[in-house]
Amino acid sequence: MSFLTISHLEKSFGATRVVKDFNLDIEKGEFISLLGPSGCGKTTVLRMVAGFETPSAGSITIDGREVSSLKPNQRNIGMVFQAYALFPNLTVAQNVGFGLKVQGVPAREIAPRVAEMLSLIGLPEMGERYPYQLSGGQQQRVALARALAPKPQVLLLDEPLSALDAKVRVSLRNEIRAIQKELGITTIFVTHDQEEALSMSDRIVVMHQGIADQIGTPFEIYNTPATRFVAGFVGTLTTVQAQVIDGPSGHVKIGGNEIWLYREVTGSEVTLGLRPEMLRVGPADFNAGEAALAGTILDVDFLGSVIRLRVDLGGEVLAVDLFNTTRAAPPQVGERVSLALHPSDALVIGA
Incomplete structure (x- = not known):
């Protein structure tokens, strides 16, 4: 009791x-x-x-x-x-x-x-x-x-x-x-x-x-x-609209990027929630199941221990967090970047 x-x-x-x-x-x-x-x-x-x-x-x-x-x-x-x-x-x-x-x-x-x-x-x-x-x-x-x-x-x-x-x-x-x-x-x-x-x-x-x-x-x-x-x-969350290509496999398109969520989604469009720490700047490790996204940096905010990027994926904008390091300058606005995302991290947002 x-x-x-x-x-x-x-x-x-x-x-x-x-x-x-x-x-x-x-x-x-x-x-x-x-x-x-x-x-x-x-x-x-x-x-x-x-x-x-x-x-x-x-x-x-x-x-x-x-x-x-x-x-x-x-x-x-x-x-x-x-x-x-x-x-x-x-x-x-x-x-x-x-x-x-x-x-x-x-x-x-x-x-x-x-x-x-x-x-x-x-x-x-x-x-x-x-x-x-x-x-x-x-x-x-x-x-x-x-x-x-x-x-x-x-x-x-x-x-x-x-x-x-x-x-x-x-x-x-x-x-x-x-x-x-x-x-x-x-x-x-x-x-x-x-x-x-x-x-x-x-x-x-x-x-x-x-x-x-x-x-x-x-x-x-x-x-x-x-x-x-x-x-x-709760927390920082970017919501993006993904076009559903194949519902049963979770094959969707975000801006100009296609990824597989490996879970069933319904309808012609689905709302995905992505937190800044879910995304990694760099080439995707396909052996680890990561998906690749490509975009252009729109904005760079220096927050001390964290650098927050806003990346345009072709109409959909994501927030991405990097840890600050003295060994490398932060990325620049206008720079093309590759992002890696593990599909299981993406939140499918319901009503």
Whole structure:
């Protein structure tokens, strides 16, 4: 039996259905990300689990107890918000111990728990400081410690990294994941950042217009998207129209290039999805089953460790990634290039 079960959850604001028949089973200690664009319903789902919103329909069960009708403080849930929401008039130690104090935990037990939490987040010497004396990343660490101090059954994270700069975000997301693994706490993380979801999660729920479009591991979500929305939203994906020459063998034509997909396709035209890393610049290795494509470079973007090319195949344009190297200059606009593609990598995009 799952530790946290969300069954047929719905939420409407007036005539607008924001969340539609949402179902999710979460195992104890699992890290789940709700990923999607603004307005897709992910934060509304999180707020219903927290108790800040009342479901229009459905149920939420935590460790065998139905909690939909309970108040937030009756659910044993810790929550970290995008805004740190620290009390400015309290010290770091007082902020971390606030939930314990509200629960009526004796002061002699609060102090060691606060010290334990400050050590866990790497700020053992900062207990007497005030929030304004900390950086944004440090304040978010304190908010995390405050949420974890009462030993909640479930941790909810509502875009906690979005207000931080890029380097701090990467560092803090690694720390959050390490702490979550160490404590083994069941966690739901809301984000619109694909890289965060892919790097941190055991499983990802990709949401679109109030619906869970796909639930799967990061590997599954990225490599085998179930819908056109998931394919286009997660990662960089170029879609091209291929003319079907022979459906049963997957013989298709992309621009001026013919390849075999070695799987059956239907209709006179099929939409293929190709990620930049699926293509390799250089002659195809036919013994390895690669197909050859030829095109002209339209654009070259230097992105540091990666160089992204846009290659015209004769009316269809593909994005292609190369690793940067100091030993060779990047290709030039207008240059003719040969590309190699393994047909099994190409995604056939359905409706």
